[in-house]
Amino acid sequence: MISKLDLYKVFCEVAKCESFSKGAKALHMTQPAVSQAIMQLEGELEVRLFTRTSKGVILTNEGKLLFEYANSAMNLINAGEEKLLESKNIMLGDLKIGVEDAIFRYFLLPYLDKFHNECPNIKLRIVNRTILELCAMLKSGTIDIAICNFPIEDSSLEIKRCMDVQDIFVCGDKYKNILSTPLSFEELSKLPLILLDAKSNSRQYVEKYILSKDIEITSEIELGSHDLLLEFAKINLGIACVIKEFSQEYLKNGGLYQVKTVEEIPKRSIGLCFSKNISLSPASKRFVEILDN
Template sequence: MISFESYRVFYYAAKYKNFTRAANRLSTSQPAVSHTIRTLEHQLGCRLFSRSNHGVTLTPEGKLLYTHVSAGCEQFFKGESLVSGTDALENGVVYLATTETALHCYLFGLLDRFHTHFPNVRFKLMNQVTSDAIGAVKNGLCDFAIVPSPVTVQKPLQKRAVSSFSDVLICGSQYAPLAGQTISLRQIAEYPFICVAQGTTTRTFFDEIFTAHNVAVSVDIEPASSDMIVPLAESNLGIGFVPDIIYNKNKDSHTIYKIDLSEPLPSRTINVVYDKKQQKSPAARQFLRFIKEDADASSAADSSEKGL
């Protein structure tokens, strides 16, 4: 039977794609790592790595094995830290799955504020689409998913809206005259349209908006994430929607322009999704408390401003 230690060595060798770095992480020698990998390859009856003067790369068989071994190792390491108590706030790790939109609209700022209070807590981030991020929580691969709406979860998962944002229609210099007008959703179909790929919550959101207004729009360019829409618009490849925080960060460059819409778009939320029944490390519990307190403080500040 192949030992877990062999798979542990394989995990780090595949993760770093370097036997020396894996050896340093495992507090052993490079020859010992090489010997373990050769033994594992012999036991499995296939090559796991291709060796060259430039280093090592995973073979197709190695990639397939790593897909399963990495998930198992991450679960093992997480459970080990919970049981042993090494995951305290002094050196804790919080596992997050998140999307590009959530990163730009919320998480970057939140992590900066959190680190002011807990500078030694580390984060393991998985950048995924919303459905995969929620699946990671459901399968116990991460503590929280930070994702934009629309999002639906089923018990035992819970979600809480922690921030909100709006979407802004932007264009580059070629379409700058549109910035002085108010156009309708139907008129968007007259121009090359940029929108993130199908399977994302953002694409679902806009598909539902256009459908509700009986507007048929074909997407000309489908970038993987919303932050790529800005350079595409700057290059005059079309018009597209981006979160307001992304627009505000780029508007002073005077290379993108905001287009007003005649139909108001509903605002969207950033949500934290978690499994209440899942055992959390001290760092993860503190992070959840911080998220809730931060959201409550922001909500109180917004209410105060509206009362002025």
């Protein structure tokens, strides 16, 4: 009889493929063997996991709940096997790094360059996601470390601050008339604002602080990239909220101007985080050391 672990492996593959035949092909099994495995798992759990459709299969509500945990468990097992192999030699293996948008270009690149020079045979895999997605990927073992905008509140993650950053507002030539005196947050809220996507940590931090002053800000334009914020402000589509340290090229070259506010938004940090429950590989440890120096 097929082992319980193998049953879950089959279950996860069928769920991802949404097909018994495609799952069987991916697992190098026959379709009857896959069907039998799913029937065995459903029998042991006394619950139906899939609903048959004309195009294949879809998870039932119970199946969706099980998949959330089973898939994370399979990812952790795979990550453990990879790390066991990597532990034998820091010069082999992969380093999977999750990162938010602007941090990659303006912060991470020099460290990646140094790491690659030291460990040229390590395959670097860079994943760009939102903070919520990165945290989930860390806990499932899909990525080794993440470089994120703080604050992050998750007791299962180890957090290390790397640098402080300042959120500011910038504008192009069209809005230079507002630069003569500092603006209050209330005055700022009445201007056409260009903000990051509502799910981004940066935007949530800024909105939460301004809301603490009983002022609510809304976006005229929402974007998914820090560079796009700068470009949209430069062509006078509104006032953009950006990270000062990542906007120096635009500010120094005269393309954008900082909009002074009566009260500055408090500085926050960016840094790295990794799971407390998953041991770092030698390659990951070396990269963390490079970031710390």
